[in-house]
Amino acid sequence: MLLYICKRILGMIPVLWVIVTLTFFLIRLAPGGPFDQEKHIPPEILENLEAKYHMNEPLYMQYVHYLGMLARGDLGPSFRYENRTVNEIIFETFPVSAQVGGLGLLYALVIGVCAGLFAASRPNTFRDYIPMFFSLIGTCLPSFVIGPLLMLLFAVKLQWVSVSGWEKPTDVILPAITLGTMYAAYFARLTRGGILDLIRQDFIRTAHAKGVRGWVIMLRHTLKGGLLPSVSFLGPAAAAMLTGSLVVETIFNIPGLGRFFVQSALNRDYTLVMGCVLFVAVLIVLMNLLVDIAYALLDPRVSYE
């Protein structure tokens, strides 16, 4: 198992190299550049700027230079935010996004899996229809609708939490719920489907024939296998949630990573785009590794020896 994990981590390197190379050239193919602004910059200043950021060198030299920096763990200076490096920006904003995303993920998993189990325990009855109806609503409502609704109820009417901002520990709650609701709805459907697939299997009939109680069959016999579809979805979901969402961060005015990601692309802030893409890529690859490990823990037939 340990050997397998080491192999997978080594296998990340070529994947990340391909991503870095593609992003490096694609973002430079996009029209415009980091120093194109409405106000025209005098040529001599532009020259200085380009020299500072090695923009005056040929493209392949810039690429080699960037890879060199990357090998030292340096994502370079931001083109747009003066005196800030990409490393600083990510390390300042990622903890914020990770808190919102982590809590949102926990909320999505707990609510989603419980609702899925509840629905699957009595398929095609009201116990199934009600959670599935809410799951449909959860999938359909965009976060820019859920967010303001939550604000209206819990911040304005009930005044339990503040409307927006990032000052008190309770400020994480509403954004986390807003972010997690759609995922909770997905997890509910995946769990329900996974369990219903298993309930029709012969070994569940065996368990009934043994006289095992209904809820024990649900939790012991179907939950492990029924969670597998949710676990597969967990990888990309976790990576997407932890790196933040522009919409949620904008609605609740949170200094997270998601906004920088979108802003950097609009600003053609080459190094910041590269940094964000690379960071998300690493996270996705790591999450998928975790998913594969979880698979082996849940299904004894899966082995990585």
Place this chain on the structure above:
Amino acid sequence: MIEPILTVDNLKTYFYTRSGIIKAVDGLSFSVAKGKTLSIVGESGSGKSVAMMSIMGLLPQPPAKIEGGSVQFQGQDLLKLTQTELRTLRGRKIGMIFQDPMTSLNPYLKISTQLMEALTEHDRSVSKQTAYERALWTLEQVGISDPIQRINQYPHQFSGGMRQRVMIAMTLMTDPEVIIADEPTTALDVTIQAQILDILRNLQVKRGLSMILITHDLGIVAGMSDEVLVMYAGRPVEQGTVEELFYHPHHPYTQALLRSIPSVMHENQELYSIKGLPPDPANLPPGCPFAPRCERVMPICSQIPPVRTLSPTHTSVCHLETPS
């Protein structure tokens, strides 16, 4: 006659589907004597398994519905019990072995978990240690070598025959009175079949178990059972002791089944087979369901045939008075 342990009387199980009512079991009656084996024989779709599932309360309702009859077991009618009451009987008093051992064990759980829960689910005062030791003992009973190591493995690490042994071991975790074996060897190859049947036969003798054996292999019937019930299209056709059925079959269907067995005596002859196909269960012919395929069909066969008592243990449902 030995006192019966399980008596089924006029059992009717219908399925309500979009294409109409399917009378999967229609008026089935039989009883199993204590310590004896009753074999139920019939083609696929003749309602054998559905009848067993009805007794165990394992049919999904709807679409299935038990329309009538009674199942007497130890002074109670199983069909009148609630699901909770039935659950406490299932596994504890009546054990069941299924056809396909490859899919009948939970691939996500260790053998130990699956064995132990057969006991602990019924008696929560049993300690884990006791249940574990009992599980080891049952594995030994069914001839699994090195049970201490095997018990911690998962089903995919067992071969088909070994899994069927585990299934049998599972029914032995409690002390059941009746074991229902639903085609226990159909999915296994011939040498393994013999081993599994040996295990079942030994257990029956040692523990005085009563057994209902469902099969379509007449060789197994001859070797294993005391009494035989032949089913066709959800209805009983003929019932009697093994000797009566094999040596004095009355019903044309039973006779045809027996003629379909390949024989070493007539090696070079073409094997006899019953013409036609089993009837559509949603659209059974009136009267005797076997009439369209029967070689001795008479005009009267479009009326419901009477039950003929040929001996105290031998009955046949046919208009014919004499067998040949």
